[in-house]
Amino acid sequence: MSAAARTPRPVSIASFAQMQNVRKDDEHNEVEMLMPVIAEVFGNIGITKDDVDFICSGSTDYLIGGPFSFVMALDAVGVWPPRSESHVEMDGAWALYEAWVLLQEGEIDAALVYSFGRSSLGDLNEILSLQLDPYYLAPMWPDTVSLAALQARALIDAGKATEADFAAIAARSRKDALSNPKAQVANDIPAETLLEDEYVVSPLRRHALPPITDGAAAIVLAAGDKARQWSDKPVWITGFDHRIETHSLGARDLTSSPSTTRAAEVAGLADGPVDVAEIHAPYAHQEIIIREALGLDETVPINPSGGPLAANPLMSAGLIRIGEAAASIKSGKAKRAVAHATSGPCLQQNLVCVLEGE
Amino acid sequence: MPESEALHAEHHLEYPYSRSVGPVIGAFLTGLRDGKLFGVTGAGGTVIVPPTEYDPTTGDDTGEMVEVGPGGVVESWAWVSHPLRKHPLQTPFAWALIRLDGADTAMLHVVDAGGPDKLATGDRVTVKYRPASERIGAMADIEAFVPEGGAGA
Numbered sequence: 001m002s003a004a005a006r007t008p009r010p011v012s013i014a015s016f017a018q019m020q021n022v023r024k025d026d027e028h029n030e031v032e033m034l035m036p037v038i039a040e041v042f043g044n045i046g047i048t049k050d051d052v053d054f055i056c057s058g059s060t061d062y063l064i065g066g067p068f069s070f071v072m073a074l075d076a077v078g079v080w081p082p083r084s085e086s087h088v089e090m091d092g093a094w095a096l097y098e099a100w101v102l103l104q105e106g107e108i109d110a111a112l113v114y115s116f117g118r119s120s121l122g123d124l125n126e127i128l129s130l131q132l133d134p135y136y137l138a139p140m141w142p143d144t145v146s147l148a149a150l151q152a153r154a155l156i157d158a159g160k161a162t163e164a165d166f167a168a169i170a171a172r173s174r175k176d177a178l179s180n181p182k183a184q185v186a187n188d189i190p191a192e193t194l195l196e197d198e199y200v201v202s203p204l205r206r207h208a209l210p211p212i213t214d215g216a217a218a219i220v221l222a223a224g225d226k227a228r229q230w231s232d233k234p235v236w237i238t239g240f241d242h243r244i245e246t247h248s249l250g251a252r253d254l255t256s257s258p259s260t261t262r263a264a265e266v267a268g269l270a271d272g273p274v275d276v277a278e279i280h281a282p283y284a285h286q287e288i289i290i291r292e293a294l295g296l297d298e299t300v301p302i303n304p305s306g307g308p309l310a311a312n313p314l315m316s317a318g319l320i321r322i323g324e325a326a327a328s329i330k331s332g333k334a335k336r337a338v339a340h341a342t343s344g345p346c347l348q349q350n351l352v353c354v355l356e357g358e
Numbered sequence: 359m360p361e362s363e364a365l366h367a368e369h370h371l372e373y374p375y376s377r378s379v380g381p382v383i384g385a386f387l388t389g390l391r392d393g394k395l396f397g398v399t400g401a402g403g404t405v406i407v408p409p410t411e412y413d414p415t416t417g418d419d420t421g422e423m424v425e426v427g428p429g430g431v432v433e434s435w436a437w438v439s440h441p442l443r444k445h446p447l448q449t450p451f452a453w454a455l456i457r458l459d460g461a462d463t464a465m466l467h468v469v470d471a472g473g474p475d476k477l478a479t480g481d482r483v484t485v486k487y488r489p490a491s492e493r494i495g496a497m498a499d500i501e502a503f504v505p506e507g508g509a510g511a
Contacts, residue, residue: 135408136465202436246414250433
């Protein structure tokens, strides 16, 4: 159970880029969405595709409505001559994890990770039902908002939060988003006003839900000499882990996140203080659960970027948390940061990435 | 900027798989068809409902099927004022995690309670099956759960 039992090979977040997050982008296909993001993530550090040894992407065919859509997306990078490439049907944060594991082997020194998704193409409530247990859950089409609402009610019943807490998190997130030019929903509306919203699914009101977002993001990872060549002050990944809980919703305590806690232990989060946390909590109440699971006290700022309540591009929102956390260190606002990503209903699977500057 | 509006077209994607459900899920679904609810014994003698071939917490093989319900307790619920087109009920209802009598885990289903002011965590509900002639061995064989002692009680 010792935290950070492994000493991983140092790998840096060498570059990060994300698309302007929007409610609906129907002027570009996925390749066209990704091309400027890939150009930016390479351009930031003056490299080309020939400087990376591996490419890994995260996306889901269920959004675009066609099989193997990630293969077509590779055209945004341009993979001739052929490249070593992989894909996960998951948020790009898990694609980043795969690339990080490969970099641990020491045979390559740089990787490109990207993710993309247009949430606007279909009905997310129906699409996300299809990730559930196909015998006991999916046939009833329980929508993602309703499942989150069950979790929010459990949190209220347990005395761990109130609806006013949800509104306060939403208000703070969207106010912080005013300083994030890539955010989709940014405003300054007091929590008391938000509490006048109608319920979407009680006990969740409109403000406690994430926006529906089309977006894309990319990160370049570098190790060895390349990490130093591409940055004067590299931002290092010092701990990285992900864990999953059962898909039997009714067998979980929805008010806690043991998978997050375990991932944080293995990532060595408690080895030092953190100055900022980027938490992938799409629903306002989930921030409370993850903050507790990570053991963060009230002094740690959460999601200065606005977080997923300000922009929730499916398949990219987790990867963006890692990019934003790295950006906080790069800008000097933080020395050590933690980024979190989630997948599945009600925070079923969780990833924790600890980052440090020099 | 585009010179004209983007063209839009409907696109239907389906994965029309048929699945074999195996000895445990199969027994549960067959039970529904016959108007009975079953769980399965897991690690430490717990009873898991709906049953799985492995204990969701430990991953160990599960044991014997045991009958549970037909009543249970609402552990959490979410009120849907505007049902979506594929929801099991097309009138306002609650999704609920229901721990059936004799079970240690909760099952997701719908509660036809009449209104959000008529349901609370901890309330007792009981199963309401579809008529036997309509049951096929699926979650939809349960029309809904209803408050014990009558809807809207």
